[in-house]
Amino acid sequence: MYTLYYSPGTASMVVHLALLELDAPHELRLIDFDSRAQKDPEYLRLNPNGVVPTLIVDGKPVYECAALVLLLGERHVDKRLAPMPGSSQRGLYLQWTLHLANTLQPAFRQWFYPTDFGPENQADAMRDFARRRIEAAWDRIDVHLAAHGPYMLGAHFSLLDLYATMLMRWSRNMPKPADQWPALGKLAGMVKSRPSWKRLYAIEGLTEWA
Ligand SMILES: N[C@@H](CCC(=O)N[C@@H](CS)C(=O)NCC(=O)O)C(=O)O
Missing domain, CATH: 1.20.1050.10 (Glutathione S-transferase Yfyf (Class Pi); Chain A, domain 2)
Structure with a gap:
């Protein structure tokens, strides 16, 4: 089970879409930009950059949306939504x-x-x-x-x-x-x-x- 810290329509969107496409079980935690929740000390412990997305993977926070796209593609290789090492693409x-x-x-x-x-x-x-x-x-x-x-x-x-x-x-x-x-x-x-x-x-x- 993944946990995605997100804010609607922002850089977390691609990670959320990937989780849906991959049919990967996940829960969502809304980070409210209006109350600057992305700069909360509690959130900064997960992502010191104070931005979304952050994804909890096997209990540990991982951030940077491109890294998360690559990571999810290889963790769900059976879904064939990302070319794996060795493939021509x-x-x-x-x-x-x-x-x-x-x-x-x-x-x-x-x-x-x-x-x-x-x-x-x-x-x-x-x-x-x-x-x-x-x-x-x-x-x-x-x-x-x-x-x-x-x-x-x-x-x-x-x-x-x-x-x-x-x-x-x-x-x-x-x-x-x-x-x-x-x-x-x-x-x-x-x-x-x-x-x-x-x-x-x-x-x-x-x-x-x-
Ligand atoms: N390089 C980061 C950038 C993330 C980023 O800039 N997120 C924006 C939303 S699109 C954000 O959280 N902004 C809030 C802020 O800067 O306070 C990534 O790709 O994950």
Whole structure:
């Protein structure tokens, strides 16, 4: 049994989706951002970064959503939602998962929390820089999907598609949302039609970009 510390629609979303896709028994603990529960000393003992997600795995906290996606894929290998070491898709899988984690997700952090990166009076410039980084990443991923899609790994759905689609969702109120890129839009449509997506929306109480 896993325990996921989450906040609706945030970086915990991909872990929650993965748990649902993998049919992995889990319980949820809501971290209320309005009361800054992510900075509570009790929560900081689990995740000293004061962010979600944190997943309790065999009694121990593990954080970083990309790491959790990789970990869950290999702990539930029978579900075949992640290429294992030695498989021909493994390199591509690691490449894109880390690309999302190292390039796209940090740019979103800069978009949503610009004052973490510089003074208040430079927030607009920070956000504009983040927007350009995000759009450049969508350009590259869309080219990849158009040539090698429709899923990130080709013909077969994997946990990586959940990660890409969560990040696409974060762009929904940006000047150019990710689903306006054709191949990205197609991927988003396929992931959004999965039962796991619909269940997560019901459980987390999400409505936007359903
Ligand atoms: N690198 C971390 C980033 C997690 C992260 O930034 N989570 C955000 C929500 S999307 C958060 O908890 N923000 C609350 C805060 O920074 O106080 C991961 O991938 O798990």
